[in-house]
Amino acid sequence: MKPLLLPLLLLGGTLCAQQTDKGLSSITEAELRNHIFFLASDYMNGRVSTTPEYAIAANYVASQFKAAGLQPAVPIEGGEPVYMQGLPFARTVWNDKILWTVSCNGKETQLLHKSDYKIMQGSNLNHENLQLVYVGYGIEDPGQKWNDFKDLDLTGKIVVCLSGTPRKNGEPVLPKEVNDRYNGRRGNSMKVFSGIMSKGAVAVIMVDLDGSSGQDFDQANSTFTAERTVYKGSQRAGRMGSFPTTYMVKPAFLDLVMAGNKNNPNLNPDNVLKNYKPQALEGITLNSKVEILTEDVLLSNNVIGVVPGTDPVLKDEYIVVGGHLDHVRAQQGKVCNGADDNASGSAGVMEIAEAVALNPCKRTVIFATWSGEEMGLLGSAYFLESGLFPKEKIKFNINLDMIGRTGKGNEETRAHYVVTDKKYVQELKTFINDLNKGVTDFPILIDDDEHSPGGSDHMTFIQKGIPAFFFFSGIHADLHNPGDDPEKIDYPKAAAVSKLGYLIALKLGNMDVVPTFQ
Ligand SMILES: [Zn+2]
Numbered sequence: 095m096k097p098l099l100l101p102l103l104l105l106g107g108t109l110c111a112q113q114t115d116k117g118l119s120s121i122t123e124a125e126l127r128n129h130i131f132f133l134a135s136d137y138m139n140g141r142v143s144t145t146p147e148y149a150i151a152a153n154y155v156a157s158q159f160k161a162a163g164l165q166p167a168v169p170i171e172g173g174e175p176v177y178m179q180g181l182p183f184a185r186t187v188w189n190d191k192i193l194w195t196v197s198c199n200g201k202e203t204q205l206l207h208k209s210d211y212k213i214m215q216g217s218n219l220n221h222e223n224l225q226l227v228y229v230g231y232g233i234e235d236p237g238q239k240w241n242d243f244k245d246l247d248l249t250g251k252i253v254v255c256l257s258g259t260p261r262k263n264g265e266p267v268l269p270k271e272v273n274d275r276y277n278g279r280r281g282n283s284m285k286v287f288s289g290i291m292s293k294g295a296v297a298v299i300m301v302d303l304d305g306s307s308g309q310d311f312d313q314a315n316s317t318f319t320a321e322r323t324v325y326k327g328s329q330r331a332g333r334m335g336s337f338p339t340t341y342m343v344k345p346a347f348l349d350l351v352m353a354g355n356k357n358n359p360n361l362n363p364d365n366v367l368k369n370y371k372p373q374a375l376e377g378i379t380l381n382s383k384v385e386i387l388t389e390d391v392l393l394s395n396n397v398i399g400v401v402p403g404t405d406p407v408l409k410d411e412y413i414v415v416g417g418h419l420d421h422v423r424a425q426q427g428k429v430c431n432g433a434d435d436n437a438s439g440s441a442g443v444m445e446i447a448e449a450v451a452l453n454p455c456k457r458t459v460i461f462a463t464w465s466g467e468e469m470g471l472l473g474s475a476y477f478l479e480s481g482l483f484p485k486e487k488i489k490f491n492i493n494l495d496m497i498g499r500t501g502k503g504n505e506e507t508r509a510h511y512v513v514t515d516k517k518y519v520q521e522l523k524t525f526i527n528d529l530n531k532g533v534t535d536f537p538i539l540i541d542d543d544e545h546s547p548g549g550s551d552h553m554t555f556i557q558k559g560i561p562a563f564f565f566f567s568g569i570h571a572d573l574h575n576p577g578d579d580p581e582k583i584d585y586p587k588a589a590a591v592s593k594l595g596y597l598i599a600l601k602l603g604n605m606d607v608v609p610t611f612q
Pocket residue numbers: 418435436467495496550
């Protein structure tokens with residue numbers, strides 16, 4: 095029994111306090127250990143979202159939800175509701191002989207993937223007769239009064255851009271510091287991400303005239319894989335597709351699309367600046383269509399159960415306690431077990447579910463393990479988009495993503511993170527610290543996202559204006575590596591974090607009004 099509950103018992107708040115205690119004591123290290131050893135065993139092969147092993151993991155969670163007495167949340171037409179909410183994926187096989195048709199004022203030329211151009215990144219490879227725009231080096235630097243995008247409209251167009259930086263007699267024209275930023279491989283990324291794509295272009299074709307990208311056309315590997323699993327839900331959901339499509343071509347490409355144009359940089363490869371003029375290439379378009387050879391539909395499930403609220407009015411408001419169940423593929427033949435990331439969080443969700451089921455709240459508490467987090471927060475985004483529960487009635491999301499280890503730099507204190515958006519930090523600090531008296535024997539560090547490895551499912555909720563945070567171990571060497579094994583989990587810590595999560599869920603589930611925490 096936790097000391098903080100004693101005064102309540104003595105004061106006669108016995109029923110409530112005893113039930114709270116029943117919930118707390120149902121969260122055990124032994125059960126967490128069982129869940130994590132099951133989910134993070136080698137047999138589960140990393141629980142990649144669209145694999146049979148993931149389906150087994152999801153089934154395991156559903157069976158635990160059922161045993162704990164949670165109600166299935168997903169209606170089925172003409173049948174009983176189920177725990178599984180299926181996200182649509184497809185396993186597609188594409189023809190990798192992708193042809194580009196470049197049309198120059200009506201005259202068509204065909205170019206072949208791998209021999210004439212290569213795909214360097216991105217997956218949006220279908221372009222329907224899009225106009226080309228030549229942007230020179232693609233540099234915009236107000237400090238140098240240099241703007242390659244001046245008066246150009248890139249919206250919906252394909253951009254042709256030179257690798258590297260402007261030179262005269264082999265020497266950079268721009269000051270070293272500016273030049274270095276735009277030069278070499280990373281310089282290209284910088285141009286593509288912060289320059290070209292932000293102006294609405296749909297794809298970039300990079301041309302390397304002088305080897306400055308550090309990547310030779312013949313040596314460069316196309317990132318295209320003919321067989322892949324593609325998410326078929328709303329593209330707005332999740333962050334998939336956020337990599338702009340970037341191609342690499344041989345310099346001869348310029349002679350095709352800038353034939354007869356005195357600004358063709360190929361005419362003066364040693365002094366491109368001689369006739370330098372970024373410009374729309376009027377009448378020049380590119381068409382590309384990837385042929386799908388086979389496509390098999392796959393479903394990967396979120397697992398969703400609820401503990402219905404006990405208050406006739408507040409039961410129509412929701413607190414979501416979730417964590418992602420999926421992890422990543424093997425590396426060099428070694429399974430990435432994802433014991434901390436995120437068998438631990440999934441186990442925590444199951445334990446908190448069991449505890450809340452023993453002690454239901456006024457509000458309905460939704461428990462979920464998400465699919466597709468590692469592929470771009472797909473499962474949580476799909477859940478919110480699906481309208482299974484109205485967004486405006488979801489008052490808070492507690493996300494558990496890694497609750498069983500301690501990140502670099504905190505080894506001594508075993509501190510654990512609560513990571514949230516800046517705007518929630520101050521209010522959450524007080525709220526959580528008040529509930530944490532005596533629950534954890536390590537510090538809880540409440541912070542905005544500087545310790546986050548690129549966000550987790552709570553981001554989906556925050557983006558919709560729903561306050562949320564995630565429990566997070568911090569960065570450690572085994573993250574997304576084969577070493578993330580169940581033997582290395584700090585089980586007392588995972589249990590303490592789950593207990594704290596339970597108390598937070600209980601408080602949020604029962605208070606008169608859930609604050610906005612801003
Ligand atoms: Zn994770």
